[in-house]
Amino acid sequence: MTEMLKKMRQRWKLVLGLAVGLLIFSVSVGISGAYVLAYTSTEEFCVSCHEMSYNYAEYKGTIHDTNRTGVRAICTNCHVPHEPGPLLWAKIKASKDVYYTYISPSIDTKEKFEAKRSVMAQRVWLQMKESDSHQCRSCHRADKMSVDLQSAKAQVRHAKGKAEGKTCIECHFAIAHKEPDGPGPAELFGNTATNSQ
Ligand code: HEC
Ligand code: HEC
Ligand code: HEC
Ligand code: HEC
Structure with a gap:
């Protein structure tokens, strides 16, 4: 075998080695990433911080927590987008909450939480207004609602809202x-809608 052939073969080994290495690396990053995503999408994860902030206690017993059929909406269903891009962006943005938990706690007492509640709620409303209530619609499809099964009040308001x-x-x-x-949303987005509840 000539010198050149030998060298080429060595180079190929190197390339193959690197490719296999990269594959193993990507797969493990992928798997650990999937674990992180799955864990940070559980109710337990959100509640691990928000038990203190009263949102969990208030949510308990609402129709989205417990109802006739046991189909539920948990924290992430309403607060985190489902598509890969927006999901990743939401996770990155949420890293501020780590800062506001451990470095400069902003909602660790009832007083602080109440003082900040309005600001936080407005962030959520704005995000939902901008996304046309995307998260709600991932479960409640307007085109699949049997209007005739809805209360008369709901029928009238939904037609008007549309x-x-x-x-x-x-x-x-x-x-x-x-x-x-x-x-509330009515003052923020300038209309006369009222809370239906
Ligand atoms: C490490 C603790 C921690 C975890 C885990 C956590 N949060 Fe938070 N969250 C906070 C803190 C602290 C704030 C207040 C941030 C501030 O003061 O701006 C906050 C604020 C919020 C807000 C108000 C809007 C906003 O952006 O400020 C929402 C909604 C929210 N969290 C939902 C969730 C959901 C859903 C989960 C689970 C996916 C979750 N949080 C997990 C600590 C946490
Ligand atoms: C059915 C949808 C829904 C579910 C489920 C839900 N939220 Fe919310 N959340 C909202 C909306 C809408 C707002 C905006 C304020 C409002 O209208 O109450 C909000 C506001 C908040 C805020 C800002 C402070 C406040 O009280 O307004 C925090 C923090 C929060 N949610 C955390 C959570 C956590 C933690 C869970 C799970 C235990 C959860 N949410 C479950 C819809 C939901
Ligand atoms: C994960 C799915 C899911 C998401 C996300 C979700 N919901 Fe629901 N919603 C439900 C289920 C399930 C019920 C209960 C249906 C039943 O048992 O009657 C419900 C009930 C309701 C009701 C009826 C309340 C009543 O008293 O009859 C309203 C209004 C409602 N949701 C609005 C919303 C809004 C607004 C959002 C977004 C902020 C939202 N939902 C997000 C699944 C969801
Ligand atoms: C213009 C205001 C308005 C808009 C916009 C609106 N709703 Fe409603 N919705 C109402 C009113 C009012 C009721 C009746 C509440 C009652 O009977 O106490 C209602 C009732 C409901 C109910 C319960 C139906 C029943 O018969 O029990 C669900 C579920 C619901 N809305 C989901 C949604 C979803 C999802 C959206 C967005 C696609 C939406 N609504 C948009 C005002 C509105």
Whole structure:
């Protein structure tokens, strides 16, 4: 075998070695990433911090926690997008909460939580208004709602809301937590919708 052939073979071994290494690396990153994503999507994960912040206690017993059929909406169903891009972005943004938990705690006492509640609620409303209540619609499909099975009040308001281009959250707020002081979606988004609850 000539020198050149030998060298080429060595080079190929190196390339193959690197490729296999990269594959093993990506697979393990993928698997650990999947574990992180799965864990951070559980109710337990959110409650591990938010038990202190009263949102869990308020949510307990609402229709999204317990109902006739046992089909539930947990924290992440309403608060975290499902698509890979927005999901990743939401996770990155949520890293601020680690700062506000361990370095500069912002909601660790009832007083601090209540003082910040309105600001936090407004962030959620704004996000839901901008996404046309995307998270709600991932379960409640407007086109699959049997309108005739709904209450008369719901039928009238839904038809009106649709005509006025309103989104779910403009009428259905404070459905999982207490209504905060300060402006609600009606004041923020400038319309006359009222809380349906
Ligand atoms: C490490 C503790 C921690 C975990 C885990 C955590 N949060 Fe938070 N969260 C916080 C803190 C602290 C704040 C207040 C942030 C601030 O002061 O701006 C917050 C704020 C919020 C807000 C208010 C809106 C906003 O962006 O400020 C929502 C909604 C929220 N969290 C939902 C969740 C959900 C859903 C989960 C589970 C996926 C979760 N949190 C997990 C600590 C945590
Ligand atoms: C994970 C799925 C899921 C998500 C996400 C979800 N819901 Fe629901 N929703 C349900 C289920 C299940 C019920 C209970 C149905 C039943 O048993 O009657 C319900 C009930 C309701 C009701 C009826 C309340 C009543 O008293 O009859 C309203 C209003 C509602 N949801 C609005 C919303 C809004 C607004 C959002 C977004 C902020 C949302 N939902 C997000 C699944 C979901
Ligand atoms: C213009 C205001 C408005 C908008 C927008 C709106 N709703 Fe409603 N919704 C109501 C009212 C009012 C009721 C009746 C509540 C009652 O009977 O106490 C209702 C009732 C419901 C119910 C219960 C139905 C029943 O018959 O028990 C569900 C579920 C619901 N809405 C989901 C949604 C979802 C999901 C969206 C967004 C796709 C949405 N709503 C948008 C005002 C609105
Ligand atoms: C059915 C949808 C839904 C579920 C389930 C839900 N939330 Fe919310 N959450 C909202 C909405 C809508 C707001 C905006 C304020 C409001 O309307 O109550 C909000 C507001 C918040 C806020 C801001 C402070 C406040 O009280 O307004 C925090 C923190 C929060 N949620 C955490 C959680 C945690 C933790 C869970 C699970 C234990 C959870 N949420 C379950 C819909 C939901």
